[in-house]
Amino acid sequence: MAETVLTHSGQSPARLEGWRGIAADWASDQRAFKNVSWGKAMMWIFLLSDTFIFSCFLLSYMTARMSTTVPWPNPSEVFALNFGGKHIPLILIAIMTFILISSSGTMAMAVNFGYRRDRVRTAALMLVTAAFGATFVGMQAFEWTKLIMEGVRPWGNPWGAAQFGSSFFMITGFHGTHVTIGVIFLIAIARKVARGDFDVGRRGFFTSRKGYYEIVEIMGLYWHFVDLVWVFIFALFYLW
Amino acid sequence: MTNATVHVEGQLHAPAHGAVATGAAHAKGQQHPIKLYLVVWGWLFVLSTCSYLVDYFGLQGYLRWSLILLFMMLKAGLIVAVFMHMAWERLALAYAILLPPIAVLVFVTIMVLESEYTHLLRVLFFATPS
Numbered sequence: 001m002a003e004t005v006l007t008h009s010g011q012s013p014a015r016l017e018g019w020r021g022i023a024a025d026w027a028s029d030q031r032a033f034k035n036v037s038w039g040k041a042m043m044w045i046f047l048l049s050d051t052f053i054f055s056c057f058l059l060s061y062m063t064a065r066m067s068t069t070v071p072w073p074n075p076s077e078v079f080a081l082n083f084g085g086k087h088i089p090l091i092l093i094a095i096m097t098f099i100l101i102s103s104s105g106t107m108a109m110a111v112n113f114g115y116r117r118d119r120v121r122t123a124a125l126m127l128v129t130a131a132f133g134a135t136f137v138g139m140q141a142f143e144w145t146k147l148i149m150e151g152v153r154p155w156g157n158p159w160g161a162a163q164f165g166s167s168f169f170m171i172t173g174f175h176g177t178h179v180t181i182g183v184i185f186l187i188a189i190a191r192k193v194a195r196g197d198f199d200v201g202r203r204g205f206f207t208s209r210k211g212y213y214e215i216v217e218i219m220g221l222y223w224h225f226v227d228l229v230w231v232f233i234f235a236l237f238y239l240w
Numbered sequence: 241m242t243n244a245t246v247h248v249e250g251q252l253h254a255p256a257h258g259a260v261a262t263g264a265a266h267a268k269g270q271q272h273p274i275k276l277y278l279v280v281w282g283w284l285f286v287l288s289t290c291s292y293l294v295d296y297f298g299l300q301g302y303l304r305w306s307l308i309l310l311f312m313m314l315k316a317g318l319i320v321a322v323f324m325h326m327a328w329e330r331l332a333l334a335y336a337i338l339l340p341p342i343a344v345l346v347f348v349t350i351m352v353l354e355s356e357y358t359h360l361l362r363v364l365f366f367a368t369p370s
Contacts, residue, residue, distance in 0.1 A: 090295050090296075231316050
């Protein structure tokens with residue numbers, strides 16, 4: 001049954017590169033993404049659509065902030081914390097950023113070990129990633145609690161433009177939801193990896209199809225995207 | 241599992257999972273030295289620290305803006321290119337995913353003009369005299 005030689009990069013002889021390659025791939029029969037499985041292609045397309053969603057949130061925030069005549073609350077002050085009597089600006093957000101970047105690193109390692117079929121290390125690194133993610137969400141819950149106690153609401157706050165609250169809760173809330181969903185899926189897939197599902201070809205309970213280690217990379221794509229979105233939120237919401 | 245089932249399954253999977261179905265192909269999927277990931281990881285930490293320091297030292301104006309956006313784009317580029325393996329994908333996929341966000345930049349331009357106009361109107365007609 002030919003196991004479609006087509007799908008694998010190095011196997012079919014000459015595949016064009018550069019602009020001619022793009023034209024050839026897109027104009028070809030059956031599939032445009034030649035050496036990418038449908039799972040990976042669909043995750044990329046989902047991430048693209050998610051990019052547009054987050055872009056719309058950030059854009060509406062930008063529009064609100066640029067068009068208001070009321071001063072915008074200074075994020076550097078709003079998110080400052082006192083450590084041992086010292087007032088450090090934006091420190092909570094900085095720590096959250098480092099946690100998320102650490103989790104991205106461990107996820108990249110997990111993908112690498114997944115392709116080496118080292119299931120113990122893959123599962124362990126995925127669980128570490130999930131733990132970092134859960135820590136991040138925990139710190140976000142702390143941040144939300146602190147701001148709500150200080151009187152920030154979607155319709156107003158003590159320091160300035162009313163839209164600060166709605167933008168903040170909308171953007172960070174949506175991002176936190178993504179992180180939470182990521183943590184849940186990380187744990188689910190780490191369990192499959194640890195059990196050896198992808199070595200023995202065990203079928204999933206939902207689709208009754210065999211899984212492959214590639215799912216670790218697809219999971220990784222989602223997780224890195226969550227980190228990527230945070231890079232933009234950190235720069236545009238907290239540092240502006 | 242009967243052979244028939246396997247056959248049907250195989251046919252269903254053939255086009256999509258061909259790459260991962262064979263062991264040899266599998267081992268080749270996005271294999272890169274661990275050192276590369278560690279180096280990128282290190283750079284992400286350095287860049288994050290830099291962008292935090294921009295705020296810590298309270299830089300303002302165009303210097304602040306250019307630094308923030310520079311560090312943001314460098315971090316985003318490293319994550320997409322290396323961690324998400326976009327650097328090793330075929331151009332057909334890379335361009336399909338990376339070009340559409342340019343539409344967002346057009347949207348940004350439109351909304352910047354729009355919000356400046358709104359701001360102008362608010363200042364002219366609604367601003368409370370202080």
